[in-house]
Amino acid sequence: MLPLAVALASVQVHADTFIVNDIRLEGLGRLSAASVYALIPFSSGEAITDDQSSDIVRALFASGQFEDVQVLRDGNALIVRLVERPSIASITLEGNQSIGKEDLLKGLKSIGLGEGEVFKRAALDQVKLELQRQYASQGRYGATVNATAKPLPRNRVALSITIKEGDTARIKRISINGNQVFKDDALLKQLQLQSSHLLSFIYGDDKYSREKLSADLETLRSYYLDRGYLRFNVDSTQVSLSPEKNQVYIDINVSEGEPYKITDVRLAGEFPVPEADLRPLLLAQPGQVYSQKVVTLTNEIISRRLGREGYLLAEVQGVPELDDASKTAKLVFYVNPNRVMSVRRINFTGNLKTDDQVLRREMRQFEGAQASGEKIDLSKLRLQRLGYFSDVKSENVRVPGTTDQVDVNVAVTEQPSGSISASLGYSQNAGVVFGGNISQTNFLGTGNRVSLGLNRSDIRDSYNFSYVNPYFTPDGISRGYNLYLRQTKFDNLNISNYATDSFGGSVSFSYPIDETETISFSLGYDQTDVQLGTTPSKVVWDFEEANGSGLSSYIGTASWQRNTLNRGVFPTAGGSQTVGLEVGLPGSDVGFYKLTYFGQRYMPLRGRWVSRAYGRLGYGGGYGDSDVLPFYRNFFGGGFGSVRGYRDNAMGPRSSLVDKLTGLPVTGYDDEPIGGNVQIEGGLEVIFPTPFVDDNNKVRTLMFLDAGNIFDTEVVGVGGQTFKPDLGDLRYSVGIGLSWITPIGPLTFAIAKPLNEKDGDDTQVFQFSLGQGF
Structure with a gap:
């Protein structure tokens, strides 16, 4: 762009006032005459002075469309000579890896450098400086940016930006100077940034960034404040580079001061609830060393207590009054409740698939009602437990123009809530095997659960369908259906033990007792036909002789569940317990019962x-x-959901160990698991952050110790041995696992090492599953 003074100097100066009869434009190419006339502050027929012609120059330059403007007078006509700026025909980026192309193009467009825009060389120079600044903030101090503009026909240019990012500078040393009370190792352990070490290539903690350093300084300040050092100060920081710009040296200079003790704690301000109700919430007490963490937590607890009464925007701030001579502090918590708030509207965003009604029915805070922080938090927790969302956030926003109304804005991030699996294979015994299973816990965004499975082979077909509406009634009573058919093609298989055909179905209902407890009931019918093989075991033979081959059962179930987990998928806190009873009801061909219990507890460790x-x-x-x-x-036991490291359903008594039909040789039997009437399993897992993954809501890695086995109190082994529960017969395994929420369902892997397997155990070191998590 030419300086304005140069442009004005090109104007022919005249002193007289004259009537403009005509305005002629010269030099236009891509711009229309009408658009230029619209920029000129005068029109034909108006009287102007020669000095006022400079206004035309200023107006046209201000549009940003022209490189040069000249205004000349020819009698009573004005001649405006223009040199247009070129337009940008294309932008080419090369060499960018750490910053995506789309992000770069979006940033360029925000400053006026986009395809079709007017080209401004000054903006291109600005881009070079800004990109170098961004790469420097990533620790890429050797990054270079070269930008060129190649002229094209029809007054256009092609922009080419070539970037050499270079390597990220690694932190060679971090020094903290001035600390006397706490050792360097204790302080450096608190920081995100670390000097290069053996595992830095995994954690990336030796890559310098200005933002991380600022966060680390705040962490360091909090570390001292939590231990009473109220006069702690970061005096200065120096970041220096090696001559090659590939190593960073960080020096942090601090003044520690001395710890302060609390001598008095009191409340001040306005109390909408009795002060006696707030005083027990004061975690800080006289005689304690001051802790900013305790003060902040007290602020939050009192705010939440006031929020229960509708003071949703209550402000609580703990302020220490210091006595430097005695190194003590009086702590005053100032309470400003503001007004009792009501909720005008609850807004949902991010639910692209899930219906608003599915979210709204989980809300315990209602529109038009008095606001309650406790109910809003409970609503958020209920949404997280659904398992449809990887993240749920809520924000209370004051309604403009009001003093006592807020809108509750709930933002969710959807994640896959179902699974799809298919298989196609061949087995020497089963022939061609085809399987397909679809399970969706949020079917078409309605919140209903639907599952459909189909598995076919030359020897066995299996079909199942289930449907659950969790809100069959508005108050949360659910109803579900289940249908199944399993059929063995007996003529196509030389079965040595037994086979079963079965079909049936059930209807179930669940009733919420409160926010965490549910009781469920179901009633179903099952028809099972037992077909003996060529060499059935004595257990199977005796059962078939006593009860016949066609068995009808009316099955009732009842269960109680308590769930305090903080999330429906990959929880990190809380627990759950389920007690269930399944009974073959009177009128059934076989009377039986099964009592089950499952419990789990998540306990945060560190970080x-x-x-x-x-x-x-x-x-x-x-x-x-x-x-x-x-x-x-x-x-049956073994595999995921049981003891990993052992094949699915392969634990416990096996047909080769159980007493056979008299007169038949043991070698004539297939060695296959037969299960048992007792199940004992348990374990411990340590969940740790997944390397290279920032969002652990979709990926989970863990180490585990599993223990368990299947027992039977009725069957007898070949040598007369029993399979009754014995803790000495528990199997143990250790290993590491990974589960990933993919668009087609959870994909789970485990590598396990059985610790005490015995002869005959069917182990499996590597296991994976699609559609089932840990």
Whole structure:
């Protein structure tokens, strides 16, 4: 752009006032005459002085469309000679890796450098400086940016930006100077940034960035404030580079001061609830060393207490009054409740698939009602437990023009809430095997759960369908249906033990007792036909002789569940317990019962590390004319959801170990798991942050110790041995696992090492599953 003074100098100066009869434009190419006339502050027929012609120059330059403007007079006509700026025909980026192309183009467009825009060389120079600044903030101090503009026909240019990012500078040393009370190692451990070490290539904590350093300085300040050092100060920081610009040296100079003790704690301000109700919430007490963490937590607790009464925007601030001579502090919590708030509207964003009604029915805060922080927090927790969202955030925004109304804005981030799996293979025994399963816990965004499965082979077909409406009634009573059919093609298989055909269905209802407890009931029918193989075991033979081959059962179930988990998928806190009873009701061909228990507890450790303990118990038996649990309803163990490192359903008694039909050789039997009527399983997991992954809401890695086995109190082994529960017969395994929420469902891997396997155990070191998490 030419300086304005140069442009004005090109104007022919005249002193007289004259009437403009005509305005002629010269030099236009891509711009229309009408658009230029619209910029000129005068029109034909108006009287102007020669000095006022400079206004035309200023107006046209201000549009940013022209490189040069000259205004000349020819009699009573004005001649405006123009040199247009070129337009940008294309922008080419090369060499950018750490900053995406789309992000770069968006940034360029925000400053007027986009395809079709007017080209401004000054803006291009600004881009070079800004990009170098951004790369420097990433620690890429050797980055270079070269920008060129190539002229094209029809007054256009092609922009080319070539970037050499260079390597990120690594932190060689971090020094903290001036600390006397706390050792360097204790302070450096608090920082995100670390000097290069063996695992830096995984954590990336030796890559310098200005933002991380600022955060670390705040962390350091908080560390001292939490220990009473109220006069702590970061005096200065110096960041220096090696001559090669690939190593960073950081020096942090601090003044520690001395710790302060609290001598008095009191409340001040306006109390909308009795002060006696607030005083027990004061965590800081006289005689304690001052802690900013305790003060902040007290602020939050009192604010939440006031929020329960509708003071949603209450402000609480703990302020220390220091006595430097005695190194003590009086702590005053100032309370400003503001007004009682009501909720005008609840707004949802981010639910692109899920209906608003699905979210709204989980809300315990209602529109038009008095606001309650407790109810808003509970609503957020209920949304997280659905398992449809990887993140749920809420914000209370005051309604403009009011003093007592807020809008509650709830932002959710949806995640896959179902799974799809398919298989196609061939087995020597089963022939061609085809399987497909679809499970969706948020079917078409309605919140209903639908599952459909189909598995077919030359020897066995299996079909199942289930549907659950969690809000069959507005108050949260759910209703569900389940149908299944499993059929064995007996003629196509030389079965040595037994096979079963079965079909049935059930209807179920669940009733919420309160926000965390639910009771459920179901009633179903099952028809199972037992077909003996060529060499059935004595257990199967005896059962078939006593009960026949066609067995009808009316099955009732009842369960109680308590759930305090903070999330529906990948929880990190809380627990759950489930007690269930399944019974073959009177009128059934076989009377049986199965009692089960499952419990788990998540306990935060440090940072993002979390532990989980779990246990699973089961016991079954017969009643009435049946004295044992039907063998086809046995418990099975092994694999995911049980003891990893052992094959699915392969634990416990096996057919080769159980007493066979008299007169038949043991070698004539297939060695296959038969399950048992007792299940004992438990374990401990340590969940840790997944390397290279910032969002652990979709990926989970853990180490585990599993223990358990399947037992039977009724069957007898070949040598007369029993399989009754014995803690000495528990199997143990350790390993590491990863689960990832993909668009087609959870994809789970585990590498496990059985610790005490015995002869005959069916182990499996590597296991994976699609559609089932940990």
